[in-house]
Amino acid sequence: MNNTTLAPLIVGIGGTVRTGSATEVALKVALHAAEMRGARTMGFFGSDLTRLGYYPSDQAGALRQSLVSAIREADGFVIASPAYHGSVSGLVKNALDYIEDTASDVRPYLNDRPVGLITCAFGWQAIGSTLAALRSITHALRGWPTPFGVGLNTSERIFADGQCTDAKAKSQLELVGTQVFEFASTRFEHSNKRGAA
Numbered sequence: 023m024n025n026t027t028l029a030p031l032i033v034g035i036g037g038t039v040r041t042g043s044a045t046e047v048a049l050k051v052a053l054h055a056a057e058m059r060g061a062r063t064m065g066f067f068g069s070d071l072t073r074l075g076y077y078p079s080d081q082a083g084a085l086r087q088s089l090v091s092a093i094r095e096a097d098g099f100v101i102a103s104p105a106y107h108g109s110v111s112g113l114v115k116n117a118l119d120y121i122e123d124t125a126s127d128v129r130p131y132l133n134d135r136p137v138g139l140i141t142c143a144f145g146w147q148a149i150g151s152t153l154a155a156l157r158s159i160t161h162a163l164r165g166w167p168t169p170f171g172v173g174l175n176t177s178e179r180i181f182a183d184g185q186c187t188d189a190k191a192k193s194q195l196e197l198v199g200t201q202v203f204e205f206a207s208t209r210f211e212h213s214n215k216r217g218a219a
């Protein structure tokens with residue numbers, strides 16, 4: 023992890039509870055690509071998401087605080103959801119619902135920040151609908167979906183032993199991480215210059 027606070031922070035949210043989740047591995051590949059280019063990264067993965075069922079009152083405690091603080095601080099995001107019944111999984115959506123905590127902030131929701139989107143499905147059909155749902159959520163939250171989004175068909179055995187073993191899929195995931203980093207860096211430098219002026 024790149025720890026310099028002068029680097030943009032990219033926050034990843036996603037995965038499933040399945041051990042060795044392809045969605046979680048995919049998210050980590052994209053975050054790693056951003057990190058290799060100089061980003062700081064932070065991730066909320068499957069085991070975190072199980073503890074984040076959405077309650078408007080404070081039942082998710084410290085983890086909720088940590089998620090919402092990360093969202094507030096973030097310069098960019100990568101969100102990765104499995105396709106569950108043709109759409110975003112409940113676990114991922116529950117975590118995203120906490121973005122509502124930022125509604126009254128000066129910079130609410132995902133405002134003005136890039137969002138890389140990834141979906142994993144066990145077939146082709148649900149990839150398009152889930153990616154479209156993630157893009158709709160991002161637009162609703164005033165984020166900027168990156169031009170490239172990744173849809174992966176895990177029935178093609180492109181993940182094994184906690185790794186993405188397919189060169190093309192891996193390069194697509196890296197591209198999303200890179201696009202988030204590049205967009206975030208441009209805005210990060212711009213706002214630092216404005217702050218210094």
Ligand SMILES: Cc1cc2nc3c(=O)[nH]c(=O)nc-3n(C[C@H](O)[C@H](O)[C@H](O)COP(=O)(O)O)c2cc1C
Binds near residue numbers: 044045046104145146
């Ligand atoms: C509740 C549930 C619903 C699912 N619905 C779909 C679906 O509609 N279409 C599809 O292609 N795959 C579906 N899948 C398969 C997952 O999308 C697929 O396994 C994906 O790669 C997530 O894998 P992961 O748990 O390894 O991250 C479903 C899986 C579960 C558990």
